[in-house]
Amino acid sequence: MTIPPDLYGRRSRDRFVIAASALFSGLYRLRTLRTPTLPPVRPVDRSMRLVVQAVTQVAEEVVSLTLAAPDGRLLPAWQPGSHLDLHLPSGRRRQYSLCGDPSDLGTYRIAVRRLPDGGGGSLEVHGLSEGTVLKVQGPRNAFPFIPRKRYLFIAGGIGITPILPMVKAAEKLGADWHLIYTGRTRATLPFLDELPDQRVTIRTDDTDGIPTSDFLLASATPGTAVHVCGPSPMIDAIRAALPADATLHYERFAPAPITDGKPFEVELKSSGRVLQIPATRSALDVIKEEKPDVAYSCRQGFCGTCKTRILSGAADDRAPSDPAGDNTMLICVSRATQGRLTLDL
Amino acid sequence: MTAQLGEPDNLVLQARDVRFDWSAVPLHWIPGDPVATHLINVLHMLLPAGEEWFVRVFKEAVPLIEDDDLREDVLGFIGQEAMHASSHDAVLDHFMEQGLDVRPFVRQVEFLFESMLGDRGLTGDRRRAWLNERISLIAAIEHFTGVLGDWILNATALDEAGADPMMLDLLRWHGAEEVEHRHVAHELFMHLDGRYPARLRAMAETVTALVSLWQRGHRYLMAADPIVKGRIKGGVRHIRRTGRAGLTPEGRMVAASIRRYTRRDYSPLNEGSTEQALAYLATSPAAQAALR
Numbered sequence: 001m002t003i004p005p006d007l008y009g010r011r012s013r014d015r016f017v018i019a020a021s022a023l024f025s026g027l028y029r030l031r032t033l034r035t036p037t038l039p040p041v042r043p044v045d046r047s048m049r050l051v052v053q054a055v056t057q058v059a060e061e062v063v064s065l066t067l068a069a070p071d072g073r074l075l076p077a078w079q080p081g082s083h084l085d086l087h088l089p090s091g092r093r094r095q096y097s098l099c100g101d102p103s104d105l106g107t108y109r110i111a112v113r114r115l116p117d118g119g120g121g122s123l124e125v126h127g128l129s130e131g132t133v134l135k136v137q138g139p140r141n142a143f144p145f146i147p148r149k150r151y152l153f154i155a156g157g158i159g160i161t162p163i164l165p166m167v168k169a170a171e172k173l174g175a176d177w178h179l180i181y182t183g184r185t186r187a188t189l190p191f192l193d194e195l196p197d198q199r200v201t202i203r204t205d206d207t208d209g210i211p212t213s214d215f216l217l218a219s220a221t222p223g224t225a226v227h228v229c230g231p232s233p234m235i236d237a238i239r240a241a242l243p244a245d246a247t248l249h250y251e252r253f254a255p256a257p258i259t260d261g262k263p264f265e266v267e268l269k270s271s272g273r274v275l276q277i278p279a280t281r282s283a284l285d286v287i288k289e290e291k292p293d294v295a296y297s298c299r300q301g302f303c304g305t306c307k308t309r310i311l312s313g314a315a316d317d318r319a320p321s322d323p324a325g326d327n328t329m330l331i332c333v334s335r336a337t338q339g340r341l342t343l344d345l
Numbered sequence: 346m347t348a349q350l351g352e353p354d355n356l357v358l359q360a361r362d363v364r365f366d367w368s369a370v371p372l373h374w375i376p377g378d379p380v381a382t383h384l385i386n387v388l389h390m391l392l393p394a395g396e397e398w399f400v401r402v403f404k405e406a407v408p409l410i411e412d413d414d415l416r417e418d419v420l421g422f423i424g425q426e427a428m429h430a431s432s433h434d435a436v437l438d439h440f441m442e443q444g445l446d447v448r449p450f451v452r453q454v455e456f457l458f459e460s461m462l463g464d465r466g467l468t469g470d471r472r473r474a475w476l477n478e479r480i481s482l483i484a485a486i487e488h489f490t491g492v493l494g495d496w497i498l499n500a501t502a503l504d505e506a507g508a509d510p511m512m513l514d515l516l517r518w519h520g521a522e523e524v525e526h527r528h529v530a531h532e533l534f535m536h537l538d539g540r541y542p543a544r545l546r547a548m549a550e551t552v553t554a555l556v557s558l559w560q561r562g563h564r565y566l567m568a569a570d571p572i573v574k575g576r577i578k579g580g581v582r583h584i585r586r587t588g589r590a591g592l593t594p595e596g597r598m599v600a601a602s603i604r605r606y607t608r609r610d611y612s613p614l615n616e617g618s619t620e621q622a623l624a625y626l627a628t629s630p631a632a633q634a635a636l637r
Contacts, residue, residue, distance in 0.1 A: 001455075001456055001459055001460040001463075004452040004453045004455075004456045004457065005449065005452070006448045006449075007450060007453070007561070007565050008449075008568070009449075014453060016557075016561065017453055017456060020457075020461075020557070021456075021460075021461055024461055025461070032471065032474075035470070036470050036471055036473070036474035038470055038473050038474060038477070038538075039539055039540065041409060041410075041411050041536065042411070042536075043411035044411060044412035044413070044414075044415070044536070046412070046413065046414050047413075076355075077354070078354075078355070079351065079353055079354065082355065097427075137414075139355060139357070140355045140356070140357050140417075141353060141354070141355055141356050141357060141413075142356075142357035142359065144353045144356060144626050146353070146620060146623050146627060147620075147624075148627075172493065188443075195485070225627065239636070239637045240637075241637060246631055246636060247627050247628055248633065248636050249627065250636070250637075263347050280625060285534055293407050293408035295404040295407055295420070295423065296420065297360055297420050297421060297423050297424025297427065298359065298360040298423075298424045300362065302360070302362040302428070303360040303362075303423075303424035303425075303427045303428055304427050304431070305400065305404070305420075305424050305427055307421050
């Protein structure tokens with residue numbers, strides 16, 4: 001890049017920039033006369049080994065796990081909305097919200113619904129027995145709970161897990177709150193016995209039908225902080241119907257499911273490896289397994305971090321911030337129009 | 346209420362898909378005060394090129410990180426910075442539409458970040474050393490973005506002066522995310538290098554660069570402004586007045602924060618409040634719209 005012109009059109013090369021550039025480069029050259037010394041990078045392992053202390057059936061198809069340090073030492077503190085990253089014996093990694101008492105630093109509690117058609121993680125958790133030792137990372141918080149005067153909590157089924165500690169915190173804060181807890185039947189709803197009698201509405205599909213967004217948001221008066229956790233259609237319905245003067249809070253860590261995805265192939269230029277991208281997964285997801293240091297961030301196609309040059313093939317550029325026809329694609333959402341893509345990775 | 350919940354900790358950093366509509370924002374968005382308006386506007390000219398540079402440097406650093414939590418933080422940081430860069434870029438287009446040609450200054454800022462601080466085509470240890478050096482500069486700059494973020498969240502004088510709400514929301518959304526991720530660049534530097542003299546040198550270079558960029562940028566804006574037409578000469582000396590009025594940060598406040606940075610036990614977490622940042626993001630019109 002050449003020295004830019006003067007700010008006021010007086011010269012074609014700005015004198016200040018010339019001087020600053022010369023000074024900076026001079027200092028840099030002076031310092032690089034010495035061979036650089038690089039301090040070693042010390043690997044940091046923040047994972048813990050926790051032992052499954054208890055497996056308890058807390059509702060139909062739902063078990064809760066109590067985890068503790070094998071030597072009984074105190075665990076890192078957490079706040080409502082936090083989750084743990086569990087490394088299951090099969091190698092699967094799953095994130096589960098903490099649903100116990102944040103003031104109990106001796107144990108963590110999570111709860112998991114059995115999903116026979118899921119990715120297998122929940123079945124594996126249901127098969128765990130007391131005494132199993134798991135590698136655990138966290139707690140981390142993707143759903144922070146902040147002091148507000150008025151809350152509306154909406155939990156769909158197992159979505160109660162992050163909401164339960166929030167409800168208890170709101171009660172402790174003396175806030176004005178209301179919880180709507182929905183599910184298929186009463187027997188499938190965990191932790192009913194831990195909820196206060198007042199301020200809670202239980203609604204189940206078998207007796208009351210599927211709730212409408214009007215019903216869920218009836219008490220979302222101006223200034224209410226609406227905290228939602230549940231299946232994505234429920235969150236979408238609430239997003240569409242939320243009054244403008246209430247605020248919405250939900251956990252955003254999962255990218256939206258892929259719609260009309262077709263399988264395709266990705267060839268990586270650096271290694272020549274060809275990866276198969278199934279219809280239900282993003283290119284980023286699969287590439288990350290092959291190249292764990294690939295850069296990405298939002299995973300929803302707006303931040304542009306994962307923009308990658310296409311060397312051959314065509315992408316559907318499905319994200320709004322992924323302009324068509326520029327020979328790049330956002331690998332977190334965009335897919336091949338057909339066949340194979342060769343990427344500059 | 347605050348004491349009972351405690352400062353939120355271990356947050357997962359995520360970019361927010363914000364959008365702003367600049368069409369109704371006046372050129373002097375602090376009404377009747379072009380001097381203070383342009384002192385803040387210098388930021389709009391520095392940030393797109395600056396934050397895109399952060400993103401490039403941090404992407405290069407990702408493979409070197411040997412700490413899972415820090416890697417996640419850095420990836421979240423990159424996405425947030427990318428959104429900041431593109432949002433401020435849109436403000437520059439709006440300035441152009443209103444007859445304020447910012448291109449000459451922006452070209453110089455781009456030269457700074459793309460050429461002087463860009464990739465030098467190095468290999469091996471020299472490449473690593475140059476990467477560490479740029480990370481030390483980003484850590485120093487991020488100290489200021491955190492301090493400024495904390496300042497803007499508390500700058501009630503801007504509301505009282507009738508500052509444009511859309512512009513305030515951009516600055517406060519950005520400021521709140523800067524507070525939210527204020528520890529990341531420092532922790533990355535401490536993880537990959539951590540040497541105290543390098544931190545001091547980076548801070549000295551950053552202060553020198555920022556003071557001259559602000560001086561030149563403000564002078565330029567005051568001269569190029571189609572309404573002011575150079576009748577008031579720009580320069581950082583104006584912050585004596587605007588700082589006292591609460592329309593910009595005060596020199597003393599910034600100087601005190603630099604002294605804190607030079608301490609060996611400096612922690613960005615002691616600057617600003619995560620809880621306040623999250624409280625703003627929970628009600629920010631742009632951040633809320635991104636969730637709907």
